[in-house]
Amino acid sequence: MSMILGMLPSVLMIVAPILITAIGGMICEKSGVVNIALEGLMAIGACTTAAAHVLMEMAGVPHTLSLFLALFMGLVVGGLFSIIHAVAAINFNADQTISGTGINLLSTGVTIFASQILFNADRTKEFMMGMQTDALGIYPTAYIAVAVVILSWFLLYKLPFGMHLRACGEHPGAAESVGINVKKMRYFAVLSSGVLAGLAGGCVVLTQTIQYTSNTINGRGFIALAAVSFGRWNPLGVTGAAFLFGTAQAFAIIANNVPALKVLPSEVFNILPYVVTLVALVLFSGKNYAPSAAGQPYEKGAS
Amino acid sequence: MKLSRERLIQSDGAVSVLVVFLGFLVGTILIALVGKNPLNMYKAILQALSGYNIDNGKMNIRYIAETINYSVPFILCGLSMGFANRVGLFNIGGEGQYIMGMTIAQMVALLGPQVQGLHWVLAILCAIIIGSLWGGLVGVLKAKYEVSEVVSTIMLNYIALYLSRIITLQMPGATTYKTANFPETALITNDFFTKVTNYSLLNNGIFMMIIAVIVFWFIMEKTSLGFGMRATGFNKEAARASGIPVVKSIALSMAIAGAFAGLAGGIVALGSFKYGRVLSGMDNYGFDGIAVALVGNSTALGTALAGLLFGMLKNAQALMQSKQIPKEITFIIQGMIVIFIALRSALILYQQYLDKKKLQKEVGVK
Known part of the structure; x- marks a missing residue:
């Protein structure tokens, strides 16, 4: 029991970014747009945060301010890149899987290209200090994740705005007919998924490593994407799924140090x-829990 | 004038050339923006394509051979994606099918019977079979349980990666990153190629790739099986109504798609490496295969040409790096190409807009 309690901080550290990303992906699918670019957007957020933090550290910006600004930049750049997906999927009725794949491919290039230009290496320079844990040994990212979950639940299920957003994912034609602007709603959803994935990428970098490499994300x-399906597109379910997957990942890392778990290769937990x-x-x-219009382009006037 | 524009928009080949051009344009601008000379990028590409080094005027045929060798897995993974695409499926699982093929080929190479002429054939066959099983599973899940192939293939990619690690770590002489060397009988090296091309890694895989391209074309265009698959891709319900076994089409097409990617894994394992690799990450041939098939419009010839383009870019990477151009620019170009392909639906919207304008003019609406 004490072992499981002892593991809790590291489980939370691993779960938090997955959960934040998954909530973004869920909002996006709720509005009717499938975003498989979450992986790439996380990478872009992670690279931005790592680069911003190390540059500010070198420039002598105070630690907390630097962390905050770096996370904010990761969030903004993640959001900016998600605009590509939004334009393709919403304005041009593009195949959402293709444009998502394009962003994923692009992100592997853009992040390392930027590192090559900024640091002359295929990774960002190591920063000296990332986020610090609180008295309980928990990183602030866990609290960010909790806030994101509660906010998303409140937004989607307690505000008219959320109901409108969900309507766009279930039946965009009906939503349009009662005066909801489907395009605007979907833009909001895709941008939130980009912003949250960018933020989550930053959380990964600042808690689990000291630099961005092509292997950071x-x-x-993709685990977050799985958590959206496994969590049946609702905040509580997605949280549960993210916890399950995060715990499995934590086990994969911890398994090497715990004799009782050594009978199994650590990859077993990775596969889980x-x-x-x-x-x-x-x-x-x-039973189909997915929003019924998810993945389909919506053309105004075409029924 | 108008007719030609209409035809260009509707021609798949012209659009592919356009998106590739736009991808390179973005890459060139980006290189210039960060203060490097884009000309160096094109020098590297020229050398990868023709073997001619423009800076010292030397010619080395090895570069051409390496470009072709790199393009083999790209083309095969492109065929994998393309085959599924023609049936209306999106096979993101090429990577997993490739990894499984590679893993089994490595296993057979290390443990199989060391008989000249039989050993490598067995390894390649096993790679094809496991690839088709890995892909076929996706097809069955899709056809029987309506599980989205996009999600299931992504899951199977990672399952394949970690499964490959578990299996390969048990192989003889396995360290954390490689196994013992393969016996000679398992290799598909071609001594003639090696001698003629200044010790490039070009191997017999090229022949298997060419056969695969022909098989793809033959099944798709010349058999009733292929007809049924294409019909399913065009309109599932209409195909069902005309008596085409849609469920079988979907499962079988994913199995064949998987076979191509599995073969790619086998060829890379036995041709380009002399030992088994414990993967620490994906090789990305499967993911890039998506782009290859999209550029090649999922046809046999188009995919082969697009695969050569990607092989050339990959071969040019090291040359670019030596000319102070970050090699990641090639990934950016590839990513932009796929994004422009996604945006090509805008062309259709543009055409519709033009048609509407024309119609309005004809009937006199202002």
Whole structure:
């Protein structure tokens, strides 16, 4: 028991960015746009935050201010890149999988290209100090994640705005007919997913590592995407899924130090989130929880 | 004038050339913006393409051979994505199918019977089979349980990655990053190629790739199976109504798609490496295959040409780096190409707008 309690801070550290990203992905799908670019957007946010933080550190900006500004920049740049997806999916009725794949491919280039230009290396320079834990040993990112979950729940289920947003994902034609601006709603949703993925990328960098490399994100965005499906597109479910997957990931890291877990290769824990999602998708296949218009372009006037 | 514009917008080939051009344009501008000379990028590309080094006037055929060798997995993974695409599926799982093919080929190479002429054939066959099983699973999940192939393939990619690590770490002589060397009988090196091309890594995989391109074309265009698959891709319900077994089409097409990617994995394992690799990350051939198929419009010839383009870019990477151009510019170009392909739907909207204008003019609406 004490071992599990002892693990809690590191589980929270790993869960937080996955959860933040997954909530963004959920909002996006709720509005009817599927965003498989979460992985790439996280990478872009992570690279921006790492680069901004190390540059400000070198310039002598106070630590807390630097952390805050760096996270903010990651969030903004993540949002900016998600505009590509928004324009393609919303204005041009593009295939959302293709434009998402494009952003993912682009992100591997852009992040390392920027590092090459800024630091003359295929990674950002190491910063001296990332985020610090509080008295309980918990990183502030956990509290950010909790705030994001509560805010998203309040927004989606307690405000008229959220109901309108969900209507766009269920039946955009009906939403338009009662005066909801489907395009605006979807823009808001895609941008929120970009902003949250960028923020989450920054959280990964500032808590789990000391620099951005091409391996920093390593599938976390895809895990978040899985958490959206596995969590059945609602905030509580997504939180549960993110916790399950994050715990599995934490086990994969911790397994090397715990003799009792050494009987299994640590990769078994790495595989877990993906297998669980796949099995869950098959088991729940009869009932469809996904927003019914997710992934389909909406053309005004065409019924 | 108008007719030609209409035709250009509707021609897949012309649009592909346009998006590739735009991708390079963005890359060139970006290089110039960060204060480097874009000319160096094109020098590297020229050398990768023709073997001619413009700076010292030397010719080395090895570069051409390496470009072709790099393009083999790109083309095969492109065929994998393209085949599924023609049936209306989006196969993001090429990477997982490739990894499984590679892993099994490595395993057979290390543990299989060391008989000349049989060993490598067995390894390649196993790679094809496991690839088709890995892809076919996606098809079955899609056809039977309506599981989105986009989500399931992404999951299977990571399952393949970690499964590959578990398996390869158990192989003889395995360290944290490689296994013992393969026996000679498992390799697909071609001594003639090696001698003629100044010790490039070009190997017999090129012949398998060419056969695969022909098989793709033959199944798709010349068999009733391919007809049924294309019909399913155009309109699932209409295909079902005309008696085409849609469920079988979907499952089978994913299995064939997986076979191409599995073959790619086998060729890379036995041709470009002499030992088994414990993967620490993805090779990304499967992901890039998506872009290859999109540029090639999912046709056999188009995919082969697009694969050569990507192989050339990959081969040019090291040359660019030596000319102070960050090699990641090639990833940016590839990513931009895919984004422009996504945006090509804007061209259709533009055409509709033009048609509407024309119609309004004809009937006299202001």
